[in-house]
Amino acid sequence: MRSAPLISIVDDDESIRESTRGLVRSLGYQAETFASAEEFLGSDRVGDTSCLITDVQMPGLNGIDLQRGLIDRGVQIPTIFITAFPEERTRLHAMKAGAVGYLGKPFTEESLLKCLDTALGSSG
Amino acid sequence: MRKRLVEKSPSKLDIYTDFLDLARFPTEADELRSAHHLADKYASKPLDLIVALNSEAEHFLLKYRSIIAPNVPIVFCCARPEVAMAADRPANVTGVFSEFDANKTIALAQQLQPDARNLIIVSGSSEIDQGWLKSLRTGIEPYEHSFNIEYWVGLPYETLLERASHLSRDTIVIFITVYGDGTGRPFVPALVVEALATAASAPVYGPSDTYLGRGIVGGHMSSFESMGADAADMALEILAGRDPAMLAPRSSENRKFQVDARQLLRWHIPERNIPKSTLVSFRQPTIWEEHRNLVLATIFVILLQAIMITALLVQMLARRRAEKWLRESEERWRSVFEMSTVGIALADRNFRFQATNTAFQKMFGRTDEQLHGLTPLDLSAEEERESLKLLFEQVHEGKQQSYESVQRYKRKDGALIWVHAYVSRMQDNESEAPLFLATAIDVTGRKRAEAASRDALSDLARVTRLTTMGEMTASIAHEINQPLGAIVTGGSAGLRWLANAKPDLEEARACFRRIVNDGHRASQVINGIRTMLVKGDGERELLDINGLVREVLVFAHAELENKGIMVRAELNENLPEVLVDRIQLQQVVLNLVLNGIDAMAALSSRPRVLKLRSERNGSANLIVTVEDSGTGIDRSIISQIFEAFFTTKRHGIGMGLSICRSIAVAHGGQLSVSSGYPYGSVFRLELPANQLNAA
Incomplete structure (x- = not known):
């Protein structure tokens, strides 16, 4: 049986991290959480990740830095940004760099689903 | 002399006067005839005394005394001293003689001719001449330094006259006496001086009164008048019974400077050179002296005419000058008006343009004719009209003398321009209607x-x-x-x-x-x-709420101007201070102001006016209100606007007013809202006055 796609979640806020993981899992995907961009980049799950959900504002490397870091390494992971403080400029930047979604918190279930469908559909 | 005799005589005197024309009838036969005539004339009138009034008369009387009136006492006047003092003088002959003072005569000459450098002393060669010359030389020393002195002593008569005719003008000729010349011929000095003065090319002076009137300028000499008085006194004494032999001839002490006015004219000697107390004889009566009244009247008439003519001329000149000045002034103002780079317009009471200058016409892209009758409202950009109307009302009703505005106007080609305008009200005295002067600068x-x-x-x-x-x-x-x-x-x-x-x-x-x-x-x-x-992180301080409001207006200035909003601040200056967190309170007022600006953003039908007012509310509180003329708050939501996350703005998050109210409450105050009248909203920030200050 082909295992469910792995969704990696990066957010410094534990509530968000956990609730997002819950939602992703309730949708039938595997979920792995990381408290920071550095933690994710240092993990062995980068290659397995089918889709990345990351916060934008984080201490240390932020979501945009993480996206750029992955591109620099030649790793292409469909990425969904979530933020408590949406900014048009950041959104544009992220979307240009190939993001599949940019969601303000609180986001609706449907908007996340749509983004996940886009992300996973494009990858296979 | 006659006067003196009449005045002083105790009894009435019969005085007879005879004139000897000896100068014109100089021969011995003439003299004899005169003597016999006089003897016949007075044969029936025994004379008590004879007065000889000059040297010639004395000489004649002494010579023919035996014929005319033997033994009648003779008093002479103005006699030559040498005659008077002669040893063979008859006993009952006495009188007054005059002595010469040649040195003082030089002094007079020097004063009359201050530029003279040459001094010529003329004297005869007879014994008497030598005597007078000697007395002159003893006192000449002071003049030796001032003059080149030449003595012409005993020259032959003709030589004297000849040499005198070649004298330079800066020469003074002093004639003493010439009884005899170098050739031994006898002369009468008065006649010699007359010839000399006529021939001389320089002024001649002499010390004897007998020379006066014979061509000399003057001298220091006795006067006829004083000697006449002296002689009259002697005559009266003799008449009173005094023996003439007891009365020695006396020298006249009353000598003074005398000059001949005609000679002063001849030699062009100014009268100002004449020493004081100088007796001036032979003065020509001037027209003035002869016809004083006529001259006065004539001068008066001429003067009057001259004054009138002058007055007319002056008036005419003044008027012409005033006209010229007015014309120049008008030209000047006209060119100031025309050449000014500032736009200038005159408008009537209804703000209709009556005259505009070139700069104004250029600014608005219209000609003077096109502008005539238009009002600034016709030129104004649509969104500015309402606030411009308000300004008009202010000055039109006289509430303000002038206003200043920076507003947008439309040129004829449709381009928008910013114009900084000053409009001031002028009262036209004649029509009582106000006039408006507008100056405009394109900014x-x-x-x-x-x-x-x-x-x-x-x-x-x-x-x-x-x-x-x-x-x-x-x-x-x-x-x-x-x-x-x-x-x-x-x-x-x-x-x-x-x-x-x-x-x-x-x-x-x-x-x-x-x-x-x-x-x-x-x-x-x-x-x-x-x-x-x-809790408030910031420290609370005592401050003037008006100052805080003004600070906020400074922050918001650009935004207010950009949105075309007029600010009316009515700040009560007699408010107690408040104890507040400055930053938080600034945020509250700034928030209210920015909300007001936002509320008026879409407004075009009426002026955008933001009113800020500070006032007292009882003794304990003060109130700051911020009123806009915007769209107002819908009645249905007015109760919700202070709730968190409530917003009517597209991009708002609905925290501003909520936080503002929290801040107000935290300061012991309140923030409330009501609808403005007739439109807009009024936010009312109430703060407790500092109790220490409020008392």
């Missing part, structure tokens, strides 16, 4: 530059807003959105677990546990904010 260029910098400023203002109120709301948003986001996501997940064909209750329970926790967390965030505001 479009400046405005453009300002707008460019304002965009930068506006960015800056936005940043500033973010870093204070904005940053606060941003961070609040983030803090609240995190748990909210978690709650929503968690809820969705929980629902999912329950919606599965085989509901996973464990997973769902975990979700709902997290949701409860996140709800508590959100509540804590809100409590934290409230606590922070109530």
Whole structure:
């Protein structure tokens, strides 16, 4: 049986991290959480990740830095940004760099689903 | 002399006067005939005394005394001293003689001719001549330094006259006496001096009164008058019975300077050179003296005419000058008006242009004819009209003498221009209708530059807003959105677990546990904010609320101007101070002002006016109101606007007024809102006055 796609979640806020993981899992995907961009980049799950959900504002490397870091390494992971403080400029930047979604918190279930469908559909 | 005799005589005297014309009848036969005539004439009238009035008369009387009146006493006057003192003088002959003072005569000459350098002393060669010359030489020394002195002594008569005719003008000739010349011929000095003075090319002076009237300028000499008086006194004494032999001839002491006015004229000697107390004889009566009244009347008439003519001329000149000045002034003002780079327009009471200058016409892209009759409202950009009308009303009703505005106008070609205008009201005295003078400066260029910098400023203002109120709301948003986001996501997940064909209750329970926790967390965030505001991080200080309002207006200035909003501040200057957190209160007032600006953003049907008022409310409170003329707040939502997250703005987050009210409450005050009349909203910030100050 082909295992469910792995969704990696990066957010410094534990509530968000956990609730997002819950939602992703309730949708039938595997979920792995990381408290920071550095933690994710240092993990062995980068290659397995089918889709990345990351916060934008984080201490240390932020979501945009993480996206750029992955591109620099030649790793292409469909990425969904979530933020408590949406900014048009950041959104544009992220979307240009190939993001599949940019969601303000609180986001609706449907908007996340749509983004996940886009992300996973494009990858296979 | 006659006068003196009549005055002083105790009894009445019969005085007879005879004139001897000896100069014209000089021969011995003439003299004899005269002598016999006189003897015949007075044969029947025995004479008591004879007076000889000059040297010639004396000489004649002495010579023919035996014929005319033997033994009658003779008193002579003006006799030559040598005759008077002669040893063979008859006993009953006495009188007054005059002595010469040649040195004082030189002094007179020197005063009359201050430029003279040569002095010529003329004297005869007879014994008497030598005597007078000697007395002159003893006193000549003081003059030796001032003059080149020449003595012409005993020259032959003809030589004397010949040499005298070649004298330079700066010469003084002093004639003493010439009784005999170098050839031994006898002369009468008075006749010699007459010939000399006629021939001489320089003024001649002499010390004897007998020379006066014979061509000399003058001299120091006895006067006929004083000698006449002296002689009259002698005559009266003799008549009173005094023996003439006991009365020795006396020298006249009354000598003075005398001059001949005709000679002064001849030699052009100015009268100002004449020493004081000089007796001037032979003065020509002037026209003035002869016809004094006529001259006076004539001069008066001429003067009167001259004055009238002068007055007319002066008046004419003055009028011409005034006219010229007026014309120049008018030209000057006309050229100031025309050449001015500032636009100038005159408008009537209804603000209709009556005259405009070139700069004004250029500014608005219209000719003077096109502008005539238009009002500034016709030129104004649409959105400015309402506020321009308000300004008009102010000056039209006389509430203000003038106004100043920076507004947009439309040129004929449709281009918008910014014009800085000063309009002042002038009272036209004649018509009583007010006139308006407008000066206008095109500030479009400046405005453009300002707008460019304002965009930068506006960015800056936005940043500033973010870093204070904005940053606060941003961070609040983030803090609240995190748990909210978690709650929503968690809820969705929980629902999912329950919606599965085989509901996973464990997973769902975990979700709902997290949701409860996140709800508590959100509540804590809100409590934290409230606590922070109530405590106030900033220090509270005593300050003047008006100063704070003005600071806010400075912050908001660019925004206000950019949006074309007129600010009316009515600040009561007699307010107690308030004890507040300056930054927080600034945020409140700034927020109210920015809200007001936003409320008027879409306004075009009426002026955008923001009113700020500060006043007292009883003794304990003071109130700041911010009133806009905007769209107002719908009645249905007015109760909600202070609630958190309530907003009517597209991009608002609905925290501003909520926080403002929290700040007001934290200061022991209140923030409320009501509808403005007839439109707009009124925000009312009430603060407790500092009790120490309020008392």
